[in-house]
Amino acid sequence: GENVEQHPSTLSVQEGDSAVIKCTYSDSASNYFPWYKQELGKRPQLIIDIRSNVGEKKDQRIAVTLNKTAKHFSLHITETQPEDSAVYFCAASSRGGADGLTFGKGTHLIIQP
Amino acid sequence: DADVTQTPRNRITKTGKRIMLECSQTKGHDRMYWYRQDPGLGLRLIYYSFDVKDINKGEISDGYSVSRQAQAKFSLSLESAIPNQTALYFCATHDFYGYTFGSGTRLTVV
Numbered sequence: 001g002e003n004v005e006q007h008p009s010t011l012s013v014q015e016g017d018s019a020v021i022k023c024t025y026s027d028s029a030s031n032y033f034p035w036y037k038q039e040l041g042k043r044p045q046l047i048i049d050i051r052s053n054v055g056e057k058k059d060q061r062i063a064v065t066l067n068k069t070a071k072h073f074s075l076h077i078t079e080t081q082p083e084d085s086a087v088y089f090c091a092a093s094s095r096g097g098a099d100g101l102t103f104g105k106g107t108h109l110i111i112q113p
Numbered sequence: 114d115a116d117v118t119q120t121p122r123n124r125i126t127k128t129g130k131r132i133m134l135e136c137s138q139t140k141g142h143d144r145m146y147w148y149r150q151d152p153g154l155g156l157r158l159i160y161y162s163f164d165v166k167d168i169n170k171g172e173i174s175d176g177y178s179v180s181r182q183a184q185a186k187f188s189l190s191l192e193s194a195i196p197n198q199t200a201l202y203f204c205a206t207h208d209f210y211g212y213t214f215g216s217g218t219r220l221t222v223v
Contacts, residue, residue, distance in 0.1 A: 043216050044203070046211045100146055101156070106153075
């Protein structure tokens with residue numbers, strides 16, 4: 001089955017700086033890669049996703065890149081703000097997510113004022 | 114109103130008891146899922162369903178069972194709860210645009 005590794009487990013950055021979270025996956029059949037943000041005590045919320053026919057996707061301050069050859073994908077957050085503090089999860093799936101997602105273990109992002 | 118609703122929000126139960134967690138959705142999605150979240154482990158898939166007649170095991174189905182009573186309802190049961198099933202449980206629905214998670218059920222088995 002799929003295995004997703006996520007690094008780092010904790011990331012502390014100064015407000016206004018950029019943050020990068022990296023994930024690798026094992027199953028070459030995976031074609032759907034979402035990122036979720038989870039605030040303390042809340043449900044995971046989709047912030048951006050990318051499919052295997054695309055190398056990069058941006059949405060305002062958030063971008064995701066995918067390297068299918070190396071089987072890794074990354075989340076980039078620019079101009080970080082205090083409200084970006086949360087736990088971020090990457091995930092991978094084949095069939096566009098229909099058979100469920102395999103999640104990484106999460107990155108606790110801390111934005112220092 | 115919440116579009117994926119889980120009940121109860123919190124539950125404490127004793128070892129060996131049978132317990133059911135319920136999930137209902139108003140999104141009209143066919144696909145529904147149960148995930149378990151443990152600290153430091155992310156979310157792991159327990160079961161998923163594409164319709165009332167289609168139930169599939171996920172990564173960690175042992176010790177759990179599910180019932181899809183209708184398109185909108187998907188229940189998770191622990192037949193004989195054990196302490197290492199203490200976790201946060203999320204129900205979710207899925208369509209092309211992604212997953213929608215419920216607010217979660219925090220289950221403690223003592």
